Amino acid sequence: MNExxxxxxxxxxRSQGIGEKLLPRSDFTLCQQFVLIGSGMTWNIYFGVVAVFAGFFLATALALGKGSRHLWIRKPSEWFIFVFRGSPLFVQFFFAxxxxxxxxxxxxAFSPFTSAWLGALVVLFFNTSAYSAEIFYGALQSIPKGDIEAADAYGMSGWPRFRRVIWPTMLRLAWPSYTNEAIFMFQSTTLVFFSGFPATQQRGDALYYANYFADKTFNPFIPYPILAMYFILLTLLVIWGYGAVNRYLNRHLPQERRSRLTFRPNVIR
Amino acid sequence: MCSDPSALHGFSWLACYLTTAKHMGLYWSFGTVLLLLAITAPTALLFGFGGASAARSRFAPLRWFGKAYIALVRGVPDIAFFLFFVIALDQGIEYVRHLFLCPSTDGPVRQGNDFIVCAAAKMPLGNSPQWVHETYGFSLAVITFAIVYGAFAANVLFGAMTAVPRGQLETAEAYGMSHRQTFWRVLVPQMWVYALPGLSNLWMVLIKATPLLFLLGVEDIVYWARELGGSKTPNYTDYPHGDWRMWYFFFLLVFYLSFTRLSELVLNRIMAKLTFGQATAAGEKQRRAAA
Incomplete structure (x- = not known):
């Protein structure tokens, strides 16, 4: 235990460069595998949280842009969404x-972009923005006509109408799919260190260390299940957090009309 | 014409450069991608069908297995599964061969950090030609893809099976059909319409997953793009150039964009055909647009 x-x-x-310099090289203990893979999870959480949070705002803007009447706003938004949704994230990483x-x-000035913490983050940010924008756009299209007419009847227009009627309804409708997108984003962060971006001084993410152990011990049956356990925990955490927001967004609705979150990652991609 | 590349300029240089033997490798690897898709898509569908039927089974352990398969593969990053299955399958096959081919060998297979099987159990055999190694690696990749995306397909098909109206199944029972007959004669033929949107989505996911072949050690387009794009000095090749990897990956990006776009158009067409005359919202919309 002390050990x-x-x-x-x-x-x-270790994944952040704090602590022992050398990775364990032989006589791997279960504890080492748990600790190092867990340490790598900090990268996955960092990438996922920052990309999803920042992506939320860009996605809202892109969704509105795609629904815009002005050609000069609509076309660039459509292309942005098309490019990032139509090509594999793996190739996007390499290209970027x-x-x-x-x-x-x-x-x-671009040198920080060649390291993973910024360069890969930018790609993930754009990628999740595009996928979320498509979800938000779909929700925007299915906002009940009555809601908007009611807002008009109250004399709302422009920003107040968007802020108080359109936006909350859009989020409410999009939230179940958006949860899946967030889960998928967290899973996609494992691609970063396998796609060109170097893991300097062996500071990598959870999959990087799991792969390290599998390569060294030639036994995939221990590190990968550990990784799977961490990711299932993370997924449950995301579902719990998004579920809380979902309840908040649906709080005004009668019980049976509330949309429930269903665990369906990947299906929207 | 291409015998002395240093004398060439402009377009003719480019034409010669793009037809070198190594570039042919790149073009062939596009075939690898298409071959992978052509084999994986039906196999994954088969796995998915098995998984979905298992998840609906009345036999509890089979049902748990089906549900665990669907939930587990989808809850964990797919590339973790890729990295896992390629080693796990390889070791599994070698272990089984070891048990059958040389049962007299002593000692456990796993010794410390080594995985030791007798020479006859090696897969592929140490003395087999290069193409056997490549085919074996590619087959492992196909099985891995099928297992992972089979779970996705299982999820879609499971949803589609539950979407078939209850009344249809009850009618079948009322006609005296057995559980098995109801499944094959009523449920399965009807579920495809409900499954198609999910399956077309899955097709897109599958296309976008093909570059992951690179991680499985197959010489695919990503491998060649990295290989060919890197800067080349004159004493290494007849066609020296700087770091062009960016352009090669740009080309891959364009390839995938056109491929997904084309698939989208075709799938939309199929969907429009299938919804024609259906009593669904989309079918109703079609009718109104025509009227």
Whole structure:
């Protein structure tokens, strides 16, 4: 037990470069695998939380843009959504990484973009924005006509109408699908360190360490189930958080009309 | 014409450059992607059908297995499964062969950090030609894809099976059909209409998952794009160039965009055909538009 505590102190934040420099090389204990893979989860959580949070705002803007009457707003939004939804995230990562490498040669200001914490984050941010925007756009299209007419009847227009009627309804309708998108985003963060972005000094995410252990021990039956356990926990946490928001968004509705969250990740992609 | 590349300029240089033997490898790897899709899509559908039927089974352990299969594969990142299954399947196959081919060997298969099977149980055999190795790797990739995306398909088909109106099944029972007959003669033929939107979505997911072949060690388009795009010095190749990986991946991006776009158009067409005359919202919309 004490030994395991020591491992936790040494490797608990190894993925962020804090603690022991060298990774364990032989005689891997179960504790080491749990601690290091858990340590890598900090990257997955960081990427997921920041991308989903920032993506929420861009997605709202893109959804409104796609629904806009003005060609000059609608077309760019449609293309943005099409490009990021129509191509594999894996290829997007590679392209972005090499793009940033070229930009770095043109201007040194781009050098932070070639490391994962910023470069991959940008890709994930754009990607989740595009997918969420499509969900929000669909919700925007299915807002009951009566709601908008009622807002008009109250003399609302422009910003107040959007802020108090359209936006909350859009979120309410989109929320179950949006939850799935968030879950999928967290899962997609595992691609980062397998797609060009270097894990400097072996600071990688959970899958990076799970793969490290599987390669070293040649036994996939321990690290990957550990990783799976962490991800299932994370998924449950996301469902719980989004469920709370969902209840809040539906609080004015009678009980049986409330939309329930269903666990259906990936199906929307 | 391409015998002395250093003398070439402009378009003719590019034409020669794009037809080198290595570039042919790149073009063939597009075939690999299409082949993977052509094999995986039906296999995954089969796995999905098995999973969905298992999840509906009246036999509890089978039902739990089906539901666990669907929930587990979808709750965990797919690339974790890719990395896992490729080793796990390989070791599983070698272990079974080990048990059958050389049962007299002593010692456990797993010794410390090594996985040891006798030489006859190696898969593929150490002395087999290169193409056997490649085919074996590709088949492992196909099975892995089928297992992972089979779970997605199982989810879609399970949903579709529950979407078939209850009355249809009750009518079948009233006609005296057995459980099995109801399943095959009533439920299965009717579920496809409900499954199609989900399955077309899955097709898109599958297309976008093909670059993950790279992670499974297959020489696919991502492999070639990295390989060919990297900067080349004159003493390494006749066609020296800087770091062009960005352009190669841009090309891949365009390829995937056109592929998904084309699929979307075709699938929309099929959907429109299938909804024609159906008593659904989409069918009603079609009728109104025509009237």
């Amino acid at each position: 395991c505590f020591q491992t936790l102190m040494d490797y608990g934040l 990484y090499f793009l940033f490498l070229s930009l770095k040669q043109a201007h040194p």
